[in-house]
Amino acid sequence: xxxxxxxxxxxxxxxxxxxxxxxxxxxxxxxxxxxxxxxxxxxxxxxxxxxxxxxxxxxxxxxxxxxxxxxxxxxxxxxxxxxxxxxxxxxxxxxxxxxxxxxxxxxxxxxxxxxxxxxxxxxxxxxxxxxxxxxxxxxxxxxxxxxxxxxxxxxxxxxxxxxxxxxxxxxxxxxxxxxxxxxxxxxxxxxxxxxxxxxxxxxxxxxxxxxxxxxxxxxxxxxxxxxxxxxxxxxxxxxxxxxxxxxxx
Numbered sequence: 001x002x003x004x005x006x007x008x009x010x011x012x013x014x015x016x017x018x019x020x021x022x023x024x025x026x027x028x029x030x031x032x033x034x035x036x037x038x039x040x041x042x043x044x045x046x047x048x049x050x051x052x053x054x055x056x057x058x059x060x061x062x063x064x065x066x067x068x069x070x071x072x073x074x075x076x077x078x079x080x081x082x083x084x085x086x087x088x089x090x091x092x093x094x095x096x097x098x099x100x101x102x103x104x105x106x107x108x109x110x111x112x113x114x115x116x117x118x119x120x121x122x123x124x125x126x127x128x129x130x131x132x133x134x135x136x137x138x139x140x141x142x143x144x145x146x147x148x149x150x151x152x153x154x155x156x157x158x159x160x161x162x163x164x165x166x167x168x169x170x171x172x173x174x175x176x177x178x179x180x181x182x183x184x185x186x187x188x189x190x191x192x193x194x195x196x197x198x199x200x201x202x203x204x205x206x207x208x209x210x211x212x213x214x215x216x217x218x219x220x221x222x223x224x225x226x227x228x229x230x231x232x233x234x235x236x237x238x239x240x241x242x243x244x245x246x247x248x249x
Contacts, residue, residue, distance in 0.1 A: 028095035032087050038105040040175035041080050045104055047073040049087040056090040080108035107173040110135040114168040118184040126155040126184060128166060135170025135177065142166040142184075160186050194218045216241045 035046040049057055049071050059066030059073055062084055067073055075085075084103045090096040112132040120126050129152045130138055140148040143164035146155065155162060163186040169179040229237040 028091060028093075028097055030087060030089040030097045030099035032085060032099035032102050034085070034102050034104060037103065038107065039077065040107055040173075041077060041109045043077050043106070045075045045077060047075055047085055047087075047102070049089060049099065051089075058088040058090075060086045060088070077104075077106040080106045082106075107175050109175045110170045110172040110177040112138070112168055112170040112177045112180055114140075114166060114180045114182055116166065116182070116184045119187055120158040120163075120184065121187045122159055124158055126158045126162065128153050128155070128168075130168045130170070130180075132170040132172075132177065135172055137171045138168060139171070140166065140168050158186060162186070214241060 029051070031050045033048050033050070039045065047059075049059075052071050055071075056069065057071055058068050059070075061075075066085075073085075073087075075083075077083075082103060082105050084101050086101050087099045088096060089099070110132050112130055112135050114128065114130050116129070117127040128140065128148075130140075132138075132151075135151075138149055138151050140146065140150070140153055142155075142162070143166075144161050146162065146166070163184055165181055166184055167179050167181050170177045227238065227240065229235070229239075
């Protein structure tokens with residue numbers, strides 16, 4: 001009776017033991033997959049270990065220890081560079097294997113800054129410029145439907161309708177920079193300037209050699225800006241009021 005029960009129990013358990021052994025051997029493998037092998041800085045890569053189930057998962061990044069005990073690692077790529085990932089899986093039978101390595105490349109996001117020659121007088125040319133450390137393509141937008149793909153575009157015959165906010169961003173390896181916004185204004189009217197000679201001696205608009213005088217200006221229609229004086233003997237000045245002492249012929 002006992003022998004009969006023993007034989008029956010062995011007949012029942014043996015296939016299960018064989019199946020469990022075969023299952024353990026079949027699952028003593030590790031595979032690592034990733035949703036993308038390259039992306040931009042500040043992106044998230046989804047790394048998945050298989051087989052799934054009640055296993056012990058130990059992750060590695062560039063040979064260094066990573067998270068423990070998770071089947072899926074959502075890796076946030078904060079810095080650009082190249083990274084190699086592996087996962088080690090251990091099952092209930094202490095069968096331990098390491099997965100295939102997976103390498104991902106993280107490209108940097110370019111930085112771009114825009115500038116212009118504004119404020120721009122009506123009818124003059126607006127010159128836009130952009131600087132980018134790694135930008136290979138550019139996108140500009142602005143008032144009155146302005147668009148351009150040039151790095152340093154121009155807009156001729158600038159008018160008040162073209163004044164406003166201009167935006168530029170650059171793209172490198174499919175990665176976009178943060179947009180840069182800046183204001184371009186126009187002069188409301190063409191400025192008018194009058195030069196004034198301030199004499200201390202002599203007749204009107206005439207100076208004797210050795211005498212002193214001053215030059216000044218009055219400007220209307222322009223609240224801020226710059227001016228340039230030129231004169232004989234390579235004279236130049238950017239001041240509104242200029243004193244000339246001991247004049248010579």
